Amino acid sequence: MNARFVAYDCLCKIILEGQYANLMMRKALDKVSDKDKGLVTQIVYGTLRNYRLCRYQWNDLVDKPCSKQIAILLDMSVYQLFFMDKVPTYAIINEAVDCAPNSNKGFVNAILRKVEARGKMHSDDIGIQTSHPEWLINLWKAHYGQEKMLEIIEGNNLDAQVVGRINTLKSSKEELEKIEGIHFLDELAFVADFNLVQSEIFQEGKIVIQDESSQQVVKIMNLKEESRVLDCCSAPGTKTSQIAMMLNNTGEIIANELHEHRAKLVSEAMDKLGVTNTKVINEDAILLNTILEQESFDAILVDAPCSGLGVLRRKPEIKMKIQPENIDEIVELQKNILNSVQSLLKNEGVLVYSTCTINKKENEKQIQNFINSHPEYELCYENTIFPIDSTKDGFYMAKLLKKG
Structure with a gap:
């Protein structure tokens, strides 16, 4: 054609x-x-x-x-x-x-x-120069200043590199170092001179396609083997597999996904990647506190639904469609998920919240409002990664400790 x-x-x-x-x-x-x-x-x-x-x-x-x-x-x-x-x-x-x-x-x-x-x-x-809506430019300028706003909108129009992560359940850095054309960014993340998606190592589940920023989220959880972990919004399973890798297939992961067809994708991904410690469930995250046992998890990941303003170079259609009122609806959903799942965490447990957006309303302000409502939670770490480097999408992550 x-x-x-x-x-x-x-x-x-x-x-x-x-x-x-x-x-x-x-x-x-x-x-x-x-x-x-x-x-x-x-x-x-x-x-x-x-x-x-x-x-x-x-x-x-x-x-x-x-x-x-x-x-x-x-x-x-x-x-x-x-x-x-x-x-x-x-x-x-x-x-x-x-x-x-x-x-x-x-x-x-x-x-x-x-x-x-x-x-x-x-x-x-x-x-017009950068093809961004005026309201979005004004939002970033208000949140991050003129200089950072310009860096963001220029970065959004760059090609995003495909980044891989070693699946240590099936492979190792030593094995991948033998493959010509692979260039490591750190111990696990790498880029390649060839098409990773069509590669044998991807088809065999030895690697996962995952942006460098996204890989940082699970790292800050500092998980120990035998932990019980809840991944609230798990599709397509990329971070779930990273959690399983950090646990070395020990403990238990409950991977929840609202949509049945996407929950199936998570199950298929776990099978492909050799993950054996994960149970996939198909529930509304807002209702998880009525389904799962209270204070039964050592760690919880809320990789929340968001406006996606950090991944515009991968999903440029977002900037044509999204409106300010859409963000208000998303903020309310994020708040409801956090308020629901927080009771499922053990004392001294860790809750990590992340989004692939660049917007303080969904990020810093969301977490501050949560802590104000739940003073037993303490902010240990937060970071915003801006979509400036070709291997890094825009991301926000916050780590909270539930005090005993």
Whole structure:
């Protein structure tokens, strides 16, 4: 199937139907040849990351609003014109016209030729330059200052590296050091010069794909073997497997997941990775305090549902969809989960809270409000990792001790 049509169809499903970019990309790439997979990936993610800047290039040339589908077609064509130097201009415009319905072919051709003739336009508006909504820029500026805000929005438009973690239940650093093209970031985390997802070591469960920031969350739990641990929101099981690895398959992990199909993913991941100390349950985390025994866990991980503002380079569609009111709903959900599961922790136990977002309302303020309501909890450690390095997503983590 034609690569640009596949990219266009994929973008329409993501933007208009609210589908997840990563899931749509998997389906889209199955429809094109190996040589076109890179082209489709670049068009889709490039258009999503630069959606405001692309729209800025043609919007003033239109007398009246066009359909959302045609707007997406123009956006992705503009992205190719100005960000993909190796693609001939005539091919971009001709294939855009081919993708358009008969009634819009002339319109698409005319607009794109005007855009090409005028050249790329610069805007002094940082929101247009970096394709972020104004409210989000203002939020980060208020929370972290002008300099850090600029670093965040620039980092969000970089390609994110794929990071691996050794699964010590099945492999070792010594084994992986023998493989050419692997470069270690620390004792367990590494990047590679080859496709990790398609590699034999991934298929055999010897490694896990996990961002470097995400790997820090379980590390701060400082788990001891034979511990009983609750992972409240466990899908897809990446951190669950890391907990099992730290426990060396001893003790017990209760891995909870609200959605049945995602709970199944956790079970499948544990089987693949050789995890034998984990029981997967399918419950609402807010109700866990009515299902599980009080004060029965040595450690609890709340890897909470969040706005995902720390992973925009991996999920650029988030910045097109999320609104401030969505965050208020998420904050309430996070609060309810924390309030529910805290009673399940033993005295002197550890509760770790984490999100993949950059937003104090979901992070520092959430934890401070929790401690104010539960003075028996003491903050031992907290850290915000900003999405500035290519191997590190934006993350927040806090470690709390329940005093006896």
